[in-house]
Amino acid sequence: MNGLLIKGGRVIDPASGTDGVRDVLIVDGRIAGVGTGLKANGAAVIDAKGLVVSPGFVDLHVHLREPGQEGKETIATGTRAAAKGGVTSLACMPNTVPPLDSPALIGHVLHKAATEGVVRVYPVGCISHERNGEVMADLAALREAGAVAFSDDGNAVMNALLTRRAMVNVKALGVPYVEHAEDEHLLDGGVMHEGRTSLRLGLPGRTSLAEDVIVARDLILAEAAGAHVHIAHISSAGSVALVRDARRRGIRATAEVTPHHLLLTDEAVGEFDTRCKVNPPLRDEPHRQALIAGVVDGTIQAIATDHAPHGPLDKDVEFTSAASGMVGLETLLPVCLEALVHPGHLDLPGLLARLTHLPARLFDLPGGTLDVGAPGDLCVFDEKAAWVLDARTLASRSHNTPFDGRKLTGRVVHTIVGGRVIVRDGALT
Template sequence: MRLLIKGGTVIDPGTGKVVEKDILLADGKIAKIGVNLNAGSAEVLDVSGKLVAPGLIDMHVHLREPGFEAKETIFSGTRAAARGGFTTVACMPNTNPVADNAAIISHIKNTAFVKGTSNVYPIGAISRGSKGEELAEMGDMKEAGAVAFSDDGMPVMNAGLMRRAMQYARMLGLTIISHSEDKNLSAGGAMHEGYMSTVLGLKGIPSSAEEVMVARDILLAEETGCRLHIAHVSTAGSVQLVREAKARGVKVTAEVTPHHFSLNDGAVAGYDTSTKVNPPLRTAADVAAVKDGLADGTIDVIATDHAPHTIEEKDVEYELAPFGLVGLETAVGLVWTELVANGVLTPLQAISKLTINPASVLGISKGTLKTCADADITIIDPATSWTVDPEQFASKGRNTPFTGRQLKGMPYMTIVGGRVVMREGILL
C-alpha cells in the first residue's frame, strides 16, 4: 500500500525542524520526504492546514489484559490509543497475573499482534507479583520483549530491592520506571492533603509521600548508574528534585500526565470519583511548577497513565473508589489547549514529549520521521474545537473528569505501519 501525505506542516523532533513537505509511505515504511513529491500510484491524503508528526507514543498505559478484561482489553485499549492519535503504547504490568515473567510478556505481545490497532510494548514487573519482596526474572522478560521494568500501581518500598533491581537493569540496558509513593505516608488517603481535603472531609496524601521516594530513587540511580524514569510527577518538590539531579548528571527522566497539568485539587469538590487518581491532583502551585518543568525540559515526557475502570467500580463513595482515569482519547486536546495554546510549549516541544522522548526512554526505534523508518504517523488538526463525550470513547472506560470540556486541537488521522486506522475520530 502506498500513501502520499501532502499539504501538511511536518514536525520532526528528530531534526528539530518544522517544514512544509510531503511524505510518501510504501510497504509500511517512510519511503521519501520532500517537496512536491510525485504521487504515482499512491493514494493522496490532502492534509492542508494540519500538522504531520511521528506517531505519538504513550509510555504509560494500563491495558488491563490479562485478568481485568471488564475494565479494558488489548483490543479496546489500542483502539482508544489509535483514536487518540497514539500509534504506540507501553503497557504496565499490574495485570492478573502480574506481568512478571517471560510467558506473560510473550502473551501480551502475541495478543497485541493479533488484536492490536496500535503497537504495544510490554513493561515487566520489578518484583514477583509486584509484591516488593523478591526480584522478578528481569533477564528473561527482556528476551521476551519487555522494554522497561516497573511495579507501577505499587511502589517498591524496600530500598535494598530497588537498588538490586537498578543494578540488574543497568546490566540489561533497560530503564527502571518508578512509581514514587511512600505507602507509610499515603496509606488511606484519597486526595491531596491540604486545604481542600480539610474542607471536603477526605483523608489526604501529602506531597512528601511522593517526594521522599523520588529523592530515594534518584540517589540509588546516581549510585548504580541505572537509567531512572519518574512516573506521573505531580508536585513542585518532585520537579525540583529531578531538575537538580539532571544538573548533577544523574540519568533520570520524568513524565507528567495531562490531568496533572490541567486540574488541581479543587476539581475534587464535586466528589466526582473520576478525579480520584494516584498521585492525587495537587494544588494550583504544583500545577504551575509542573508546567515550568515541561517548559524548561526538566520533564521529558507527557504520558496519560490511562487507567480504565468499570462504571460499577467508580460509582461508589469517593473513599471507596479505585484510583485512575482514562486519558488516551483526551490527551492531544489537553496538550494543545493547556500547553500549546497558552505558550507553555511550542508545537515542536509538545510533539517531542509525545514521540522521540518516550522512545528514547524505552529504547525503541520510534518517534522520528526519516526514510526507512516505520510508517507510523499522527496528523493533528490544531484549529478544531471539540467537546469531550465519553460515550464516543473506544475505550471501555468512561471514567474521565473532562466530560463536557471544550478542547482545541484533536487527532485528525492515525497511520500505523502505513495503514490509516483512524480518520476524523472514526476508527477504520
C-alpha cells in the same frame, strides 16, 4: 507499490527540526521521504491541507488491563483508543491480573497485541515476583521476552534493598527502572492531595512528601548503581526539584507527567467527583506550575497519559472506596494543547517533541521521528478544531474521564501505523 502519500500538511518533526508544508511518503510501512512535490507513483493519497502532520505519539504509560480485567479494557479496545488519540506506540504497565512477571505473560501480551491490537505495544515487566515488592522477578528473562522497562507500577517498591538490586540488574540490561513514587506509609490512607480541598471535603490527604521521599531514595540508589531511573507520572514540586538537581549532577534521571496533572488541580474534585481520583493525586496550583516549569526546562521529558480505565462498579461509589485513575488516550492532544500551548508555555513543535521522539528515546523504542526508514507511524490532526467530548463515544471500554462534556480544541483526524490508516476522518477504519 504499497505506498501512502500524505500531501500538503504542516509537517512537524521535532527530532529533525522540520516545520513546514511538506508531503510525507510511506512505502512498505516505513517513511520513504519528506519533501515538497513528492509523487504518488500509485500510492494512495491523503490530502492533509490545513492539518498538522506529526510522527505518531509515543505514550510511555498505559493500562491495557489485559489479562484479567477485560471488563475495563482489552488490548483490542485500548489500542483502538490509542489510535483515536493519535498514539501509535505505547508502553503497557504490568499491574494486570496476573501481573506481567513471567516471560510467558509478556509473550501473551505481545501475541495479543500482534493479533488483536492496532498500534505498537511494548510491555513493561514487573520488578518483583507477583508484584509482591519483596522478591525480584527474573528481569533478564523478561527482557529477553520483550519487556522494554521494569516497574511495579500501581505501587512504589517499598523495599529499598530490592530497589537497589533491581537497579543493578536494569543497568546491566540497559533499560530503565520506572518508579511509581508514593511511600505507602506516608500516604497514611489518604485519598486525594493533602491540602485545602481535602480539608474542606473532610477527606484524608496524601502528602506530596510521599512522592518526594521515594524520588530522593531512588535518585541516591540510581546514582550508586549507575542506573537509569524514570519517575512515572511525576506530580509534586519537590520531586521536580530533586530530578532537576540530579540531572545537573549527571545522574541518569528522567520523568514523565500526565496531561491531567498539567491541566487540573485538586479543586477539580469539587464535590467528591471520583473521576478526578487518581494516584498520585491532582495537586494544587503551585505544584501544577512546578510541573509546567519542569516540562518547559526539560527536567520532565515526556508526557504520558497513565490511561487507567475503570467501570461504574469501581467509580460510581463513595469517594474513599472508589478506584484511582482516569482514561486519557483519546483526550491526550487537546488537553496538552490547553495546558501547555494555548497559555504559551510551549509552541506546537515543543509539545510534539514531548509526545514523540523524546519519550521514544527514554525507552529506546522505534518511532517518534520521520527519518527515512523509521516506522510509518503518523498522527494527522486539526490544531484548531473545537469539539465537545461525549464520553459515551470513546473507543475505550471505560468512560471514566472528567473531561466528559468539556469543550476541547484540537482533534486527531487520521492515525497511521506502519502505513496503514487506522483512524480516518476521526473514525476507526
